[in-house]
Amino acid sequence: MAKSFYDRIFDAGVIGAGGAGFPTHIKVNAKADVVLANGAECEPLLRVDRRIMEHYPDKVVEGLQVAMRVSGAAKGYICLKAKYKLAVERLQNAIGNKKKIELFLLDNYYPAGDEQQIVHEVTGKVVPPGGIPLDVGAVVCNVGTLVNIADAVEDIPVTHKLVTVTGEVKNPITIKVPVGTPMKLLIKEAGGPDEGQGYALIEGGPAMGKVQEDWSSPVKKTTGGLIVLPSNHLVIRKKEGPSESDYRLTKSVCCQCSYCTQLCPRNNIGLGVQPHKVMRGIGYGRGDAIGNINDVFSCCDCGLCTYYACYMGLKPGTMVTTIKNALLKKGIRPQKERVKEVNPAWEYKKVPTERFIQRLGLSKYDVDAPMVDKEIAVDKVRIPLKQHIGVPATPVVEVGADVQVGDLIGAVEKDKVGANVHASIDGKVTFVSKELIEISARG
């Protein structure tokens, strides 16, 4: 019997390429009205989704069609910014006369690529607090995920990742590398500095990405960007903490102007998160001053309140995230609630990306990062067995095994939330643990 699309996506180890890495076979295996391809790429400086749509428009459309068939969705939209003119043109050609698929063009604002924003923009509906897009009949997949779905249908597993390398590098690039490649090799390829020379590395975008202390860390299926910045850059400093001094400043400086809440994109579409109340709760030292604690789970960590809204230089977003993580650690989970009012002035509150980039002090790094069609020499990959939400894969190879690109090296059971892992280079397995598998290239 022919394998189902679901089985092929599971076998290929496809996970969300642009976010937390939710296993895709589970995400699309649902009854949906609409599938939204997310190509907005709202994080400043990153160019991966744009390059995917420019270079692989047919695969994006094919992957979208498969996701629509698996989920039963009658309609598919590819959501991208109107300013991505080349991608728009190529996608229009790829769509041709496929009536069920349309482009949905977005303004250039931050965070246009947030899943909840996209759902609201396209459908007019709001995903309830504590809910997921499926609650309003939508499935959202990153365009990179859709390319991986199209490959999965041809039994090609996920072994490589497209990554933008930018910031303090001589030649910003977007390059495809084997999963497990040490990040420092990509930085070297872009003409960047060595580790420990007064520079810091962000994995992901400047706003939502995390500082990566170890530049030898492996590229994962979810890695979209590597940004090198001076260690004392504002963006890096804002990512530290929260420190004792941050708490002291919250207590002494926050004037409760509520500007952070007024610009919060999640609050504006009717989700209840109110960062100024979290600051108030911390300032008073009273949890009840935060209000409805469930609201903090609606924060998407976009950082707009910290990087853009607060003129006092405080870190409301960091504080919301800290409270959210503390609740999760205690086993408290988000509860599904009714959506509040969408702010009628929402359209006027959208923050233009250029202004956001200026405020972040990143204008000089906002340059093209063209696709480089080149294989970089990788003599060793370290492939994590957990690159996604859920359980890690279990190694199915031992030290000494010869493997080829695409061989299964880590497997999960189908009823578990997780994803298979495959060899990304030809070589010999030289290390196996519960966390990762190392493969050394044949010399």
Ligand code: SF4
């Ligand atoms: S954190 Fe900043 S923007 Fe928010 S209420 Fe306090 S001072 Fe105002």
Ligand code: SF4
């Ligand atoms: S980081 Fe701040 S602005 Fe962004 S969703 Fe969370 S509270 Fe709102």
